[in-house]
Amino acid sequence: MPTRLTETAGAALLSATLVLMPVCALADAITIVLGAEPTTLDPHAADDGAEKAVNDNVFETLMARDVDGNLVPGLATGEPVQIDETTWEFTIPAGLTFHNGEPLDAAAIVHSVERMIDPDLNSEQLSYFSTLAGAEAVDATTVRILTDGPDPILPARMYYFMIVPPVASEAEDFASNPVGSGPYEFVSWDRGNEIVLAADPDWRGEAPDVTEVTYRFIEESGTRMAALMAGEVDLITNLLPEFTDQVPASASMRGLEHPTVILNTNGGITADKRVRQALNLAVDKEALASALFEGQAQVEQGQLLGTTYFGFNEEVGPYPYDPERAKALLEEAGAAGGDITLVGTSGRWLKDREVTEVVAGYWSAVGLNVDVQIFEFDEYLQRLFDKENRADAIFVVSGNELLDADRSFSAYYAPSGFGSSNSFEELETWITQARSETDPEARQALYEQAVEFAHEEAILTFLLNINNVYGLSERLDWQPRVDGKMFVSTMTVD
Amino acid sequence: MGRYILAKLWQGVIVVLSVVVVVFILTRLVGDPVRVMLPLEATQEQRDQFEAQLGLDRPIGVQFVDYVSDVAVLDFGESLWQRRPVMEIIVERAPATLLLTFAAIGLAVALAVPLGVVAALRPEGVVDRIVVLISLIGLSIPQFWLGLLFIVFFALTLGWLPTSGSGTPAHIILPALTLAIPAMTRLVMVVRSTMIDELNAQYVRVLRVKGLSPWRVIAVHALKNSAVPIVTLAGWELIRALSGYTVVVESVFAWPGLGLTAIQAIERQDLILLQAIVFLTAIMVVALNLLLDILAKAFDPRIDLRAS
Numbered sequence: 001m002p003t004r005l006t007e008t009a010g011a012a013l014l015s016a017t018l019v020l021m022p023v024c025a026l027a028d029a030i031t032i033v034l035g036a037e038p039t040t041l042d043p044h045a046a047d048d049g050a051e052k053a054v055n056d057n058v059f060e061t062l063m064a065r066d067v068d069g070n071l072v073p074g075l076a077t078g079e080p081v082q083i084d085e086t087t088w089e090f091t092i093p094a095g096l097t098f099h100n101g102e103p104l105d106a107a108a109i110v111h112s113v114e115r116m117i118d119p120d121l122n123s124e125q126l127s128y129f130s131t132l133a134g135a136e137a138v139d140a141t142t143v144r145i146l147t148d149g150p151d152p153i154l155p156a157r158m159y160y161f162m163i164v165p166p167v168a169s170e171a172e173d174f175a176s177n178p179v180g181s182g183p184y185e186f187v188s189w190d191r192g193n194e195i196v197l198a199a200d201p202d203w204r205g206e207a208p209d210v211t212e213v214t215y216r217f218i219e220e221s222g223t224r225m226a227a228l229m230a231g232e233v234d235l236i237t238n239l240l241p242e243f244t245d246q247v248p249a250s251a252s253m254r255g256l257e258h259p260t261v262i263l264n265t266n267g268g269i270t271a272d273k274r275v276r277q278a279l280n281l282a283v284d285k286e287a288l289a290s291a292l293f294e295g296q297a298q299v300e301q302g303q304l305l306g307t308t309y310f311g312f313n314e315e316v317g318p319y320p321y322d323p324e325r326a327k328a329l330l331e332e333a334g335a336a337g338g339d340i341t342l343v344g345t346s347g348r349w350l351k352d353r354e355v356t357e358v359v360a361g362y363w364s365a366v367g368l369n370v371d372v373q374i375f376e377f378d379e380y381l382q383r384l385f386d387k388e389n390r391a392d393a394i395f396v397v398s399g400n401e402l403l404d405a406d407r408s409f410s411a412y413y414a415p416s417g418f419g420s421s422n423s424f425e426e427l428e429t430w431i432t433q434a435r436s437e438t439d440p441e442a443r444q445a446l447y448e449q450a451v452e453f454a455h456e457e458a459i460l461t462f463l464l465n466i467n468n469v470y471g472l473s474e475r476l477d478w479q480p481r482v483d484g485k486m487f488v489s490t491m492t493v494d
Numbered sequence: 495m496g497r498y499i500l501a502k503l504w505q506g507v508i509v510v511l512s513v514v515v516v517v518f519i520l521t522r523l524v525g526d527p528v529r530v531m532l533p534l535e536a537t538q539e540q541r542d543q544f545e546a547q548l549g550l551d552r553p554i555g556v557q558f559v560d561y562v563s564d565v566a567v568l569d570f571g572e573s574l575w576q577r578r579p580v581m582e583i584i585v586e587r588a589p590a591t592l593l594l595t596f597a598a599i600g601l602a603v604a605l606a607v608p609l610g611v612v613a614a615l616r617p618e619g620v621v622d623r624i625v626v627l628i629s630l631i632g633l634s635i636p637q638f639w640l641g642l643l644f645i646v647f648f649a650l651t652l653g654w655l656p657t658s659g660s661g662t663p664a665h666i667i668l669p670a671l672t673l674a675i676p677a678m679t680r681l682v683m684v685v686r687s688t689m690i691d692e693l694n695a696q697y698v699r700v701l702r703v704k705g706l707s708p709w710r711v712i713a714v715h716a717l718k719n720s721a722v723p724i725v726t727l728a729g730w731e732l733i734r735a736l737s738g739y740t741v742v743v744e745s746v747f748a749w750p751g752l753g754l755t756a757i758q759a760i761e762r763q764d765l766i767l768l769q770a771i772v773f774l775t776a777i778m779v780v781a782l783n784l785l786l787d788i789l790a791k792a793f794d795p796r797i798d799l800r801a802s
Contacts (some may be wrong), residue, residue, distance in 0.1 A: 036758070039576040046577075047533050122547040127536040175577075191586055192750025193660055218658055218748040219758075226645045226657040378525035378763060385529070396534075411535050419534065 029212035030234040037217035042175040043162035047124035059162035059180035069308035069482035085150040098165040099185040106137035111166040150436035183489040208489035239471040241294035247471040253480035255468035261461035264421040274333040276458035280319035281326040282366040296467040303451040304408045311405025311447030344395035345380035356395045506780035513776040521765035530763040570770035575762040580770040591751030595735040598673035610685025632679035641672040641746035658748040669747040677731040692716040729786040
């Protein structure tokens, strides 16, 4: 009997160990909280940050960016070669596969391009890929991507363009069961609750430290923070800057959002350049960054670009805070005590209403009579898109996912842009030329010219570049990136 | 009774149809989903193409006729935001909301009846004053804040319960409690006042004189006679929770129900999804109302259903 008992105990111990082993492996599992649930996991369908946050780990792109935002090869073996004005040739390594075993070859890239521009897909991302005309495979590892005109931004676009497997992506359930080629493969999606990814043990690159990642979705920022403080999760996005001291750890990096105010150069009080310059001089950007954003924002360098975006002009800097000169300029222009309308919205962007009101406060302080009008987002958009009846000043946040001047400048600098309030033909000319200028140096020169001109003319009130702020658990170590991407393979746990 | 139910059903159909029309018009008036959904930088051409693909460029009359004929066969169309059938989303989310609201109202009733009865035994007594005070506090606290307070206390300080989410039975406790407390406080006041009336009624004195035990008088006779207002109010609390309060509570606790989905649909101008949620909520409200009327009749046969 005693022997039987020992045997039984031994077996129990052994099975307990076996049961415990997977639990130990789970020590490298982390949980990330997103502010919203992805609506789809089809990487081509939606313009949805939550979908990107998950799929950035599942899918790969031909080009990539380093932590600071510099464009580097991703899947591609090197920089693309330009065959002619509208043809770019990419080379990929041989023998790549997707998680389901489908080959990741030139044909898969051709398929991905054709799928994205297929009108039936009706992708929300088309504004990033509108220049794509098609693609052709040269051989198994060489692919040519065609554009409908010269497009110097194509390499940057390819950093945003996910490669999908030809067979799986045509399956009915691709949007809920995505198959990619990245370091993590899709495991499950319990709608409303969580998405789980696991490290692909056969992935060609270095094995990541985190073996499993679970995404949860909490819209309410207070609840998100509580989940982190309770130790339920390891990483939360969009931590409010004022709470960085209360969470176990936090990390931040300058992000892609640039709050600014568009000034109407065509009419009203802002038609005078001196008034527009005064509106820039009147605002204390440093104070805005430290008081409203707890230092989690940088003063904008007198242009709607981050320092690592293509087109950044190093010679141009911020307008200093000089309320006295602002008053003098307003006096000179005969605009002292004048009326100015400032349009903004609330709840769309981080502290949008607060920034608008603080800017209005600074303008009042130099003697202007500011009429702040805050609208619900859709009503606000109607005013932002209305090119006929332009408000004197419109608050907006410019985002630039491609990290290239074209996107921001086409929108807010060029007179034809949806959000611009000026009619400077030279800006239109330079920006249009730059859009099809394939020589990087000539293109850079055009943007530098535009930056300098727009700064001197003060077509905007340049404000800030906001940081992305994350809350981290004690055990998670991670360096956030300029582009806001959360690559789990770059995270480590103690 | 049969004729009465038919009449009520007919009224319900009219209510639901009016809701269909009003929701359709309102959602089309308030905004443009294409404007909100595409990136700011999208060109007019891309916007037009997107709009056409969604069928939103058709004349509003045509859209309405299509909508009504689809709804008639319970086809609510495809969500603009999630790009899948609306019905699929509702079937996925409704159980969570129903579970939460029924748990919350059940809890509210289970707490409110004993508290109200105990308070009614000695009006103006110490217990009564405490119950009334608690009710007033519960009524005055915004639900949103109450939810956060619970999270801080039970999840952060004590560490007993998860902060948010769903999946295990422990997850429902805090949201259900948050949803239950304001309902409970309103119910307590009703139980208390009807019980005070009943306990002062002639028949109660007669029963007491006859020598029935006080608990039997309260539990069997007085409480049964108070049932109509209590059940009606509990029903109303259920309707209020289903059609509104869940939005707040589900947002705070990231509870994946219809309330959270409704607020997300509004943020994203997903009018197809929104009108389906409103339509189904209207049906639930009408059905619950009908059920309440029938229950009231069952409890108190004196109620003349035709007159109401």
